Amino acid sequence: MNFYGKDIVILDGARTPLAHYGGSLKDVHPTDMSVHVAKEAMERSSVEPDWIDHVVWGNASQSSGDAQYLSRHIALKAGCPIPVPALNLGRICGSGLEAIVTAGRMLVVDDEYKFILAGGVEAMDQMPFVIRNARDGLRYGEGVIEHWVDMNFIDSYNGLRMALTAENLVEKYKIPRDEQDEFAYRSHMLAKAARDSGRLAKEIAPIEVPAGRRGETKLFEQDERIRDDTTVEKLSKLKPAFKKDGTVTAGNACPITDGAAAVVVTTMEYAKERGLNPLARLVSYGAMGCDPDIMGIGPVPATRQALQRAGLELNDIDIIELNEAFAAQYLACERELKNNREITNVNGGAIALGHPTACTGVRISLTAMYELRERNKRYGLSTMCIGGGQGMAGIFESLT
Numbered sequence: 001m002n003f004y005g006k007d008i009v010i011l012d013g014a015r016t017p018l019a020h021y022g023g024s025l026k027d028v029h030p031t032d033m034s035v036h037v038a039k040e041a042m043e044r045s046s047v048e049p050d051w052i053d054h055v056v057w058g059n060a061s062q063s064s065g066d067a068q069y070l071s072r073h074i075a076l077k078a079g080c081p082i083p084v085p086a087l088n089l090g091r092i093c094g095s096g097l098e099a100i101v102t103a104g105r106m107l108v109v110d111d112e113y114k115f116i117l118a119g120g121v122e123a124m125d126q127m128p129f130v131i132r133n134a135r136d137g138l139r140y141g142e143g144v145i146e147h148w149v150d151m152n153f154i155d156s157y158n159g160l161r162m163a164l165t166a167e168n169l170v171e172k173y174k175i176p177r178d179e180q181d182e183f184a185y186r187s188h189m190l191a192k193a194a195r196d197s198g199r200l201a202k203e204i205a206p207i208e209v210p211a212g213r214r215g216e217t218k219l220f221e222q223d224e225r226i227r228d229d230t231t232v233e234k235l236s237k238l239k240p241a242f243k244k245d246g247t248v249t250a251g252n253a254c255p256i257t258d259g260a261a262a263v264v265v266t267t268m269e270y271a272k273e274r275g276l277n278p279l280a281r282l283v284s285y286g287a288m289g290c291d292p293d294i295m296g297i298g299p300v301p302a303t304r305q306a307l308q309r310a311g312l313e314l315n316d317i318d319i320i321e322l323n324e325a326f327a328a329q330y331l332a333c334e335r336e337l338k339n340n341r342e343i344t345n346v347n348g349g350a351i352a353l354g355h356p357t358a359c360t361g362v363r364i365s366l367t368a369m370y371e372l373r374e375r376n377k378r379y380g381l382s383t384m385c386i387g388g389g390q391g392m393a394g395i396f397e398s399l400t
Contacts, residue, residue, distance in 0.1 A: 051274075
């Protein structure tokens with residue numbers, strides 16, 4: 001089974017620990033986060049920087065002043081040769097997976113490319129505050145400050161916050177509050193177990209971060225948003241955050257987080273030439289639009305498209321990573337797909353770990369690939385909803 005005529009494989013990858021809003025990564029530049037995981041991904045893949053032929057990097061919200069140079073600076077700072085080109089791309093929450101798929105497409109259509117570094121990063125802490133039209137002058141009191149984090153969560157097409165699209169799914173699929181809170185609790189407990197067992201550490205590249213005003217640093221090693229002490233009772237006491245008499249709360253929605261992740265993509269032919277052992281094969285992908293008012297249902301058509309392209313059924317999939325933007329959104333997708341929850345988000349999901357937008361697609365794909373190796377299973381699916389009414393999905397076959 002191949003990807004448009006070629007065996008596209010992922011050699012290995014790495015991610016940062018995910019940091020909560022105002023947490024350990026708040027002062028780390030998105031380029032630096034990305035360079036860190038890029039170097040680690042190459043090291044784990046036994047690939048030298050001068051083997052890389054292209055860098056493809058997802059970034060949904062350009063939070064730094066030099067964000068337009070992001071992928072190019074990653075290439076240069078990670079040690080890639082000067083002639084190596086670089087591409088920034090964005091499909092909001094699907095940006096990371098899009099980076100992997102785009103790398104695969106490049107390898108299919110251009111025989112000059114042999115190894116491509118693909119990744120995604122989000123530094124949500126560093127999104128700026130904006131006063132529009134200040135260039136031309138404003139009367140006293142006219143300046144309105146916009147926070148880009150908040151503005152990113154509103155779809156101007158329909159005027160809905162992402163959380164309100166989840167509330168629409170609650171109404172459409174009749175999803176009770178207690179079911180959402182129970183699912184959120186599951187996410188935290190599975191993430192806690194995966195952290196404590198060392199499972200999550202296998203995909204994490206610890207990173208030095210600022211720790212004080214005198215230039216001190218500390219080693220940031222573990223995802224910091226997991227709530228060890230949460231309970232269903234505690235979650236049930238949280239007030240609706242977005243709609244009067246609603247059910248979506250701060251506890252059953254994913255938190256704002258920072259993070260980066262990277263993988264090295266090549267073909268089986270080139271991997272064999274270099275004596276490398278790939279982690280997984282990219283089998284197929286799906287990208288589909290859906291009603292923006294219920295954008296969270298996007299994984300359903302995207303998954304069905306990816307399965308159809310792969311010639312597989314959902315029952316053939318051994319591990320599923322379905323991003324948890326909201327518990328309600330996950331549960332709506334589960335009602336449609338009828339996926340087996342026992343093999344889905346087995347190490348916790350975004351409700352516990354967080355959802356650094358463009359990082360997520362790489363993160364959940366890498367998690368799926370590592371879990372296939374852990375369990376000696378064959379097929380993994382990663383899928384996510386995308387603001388504006390889209391979904392994306394990728395299917396991977398373990399080679400370990």
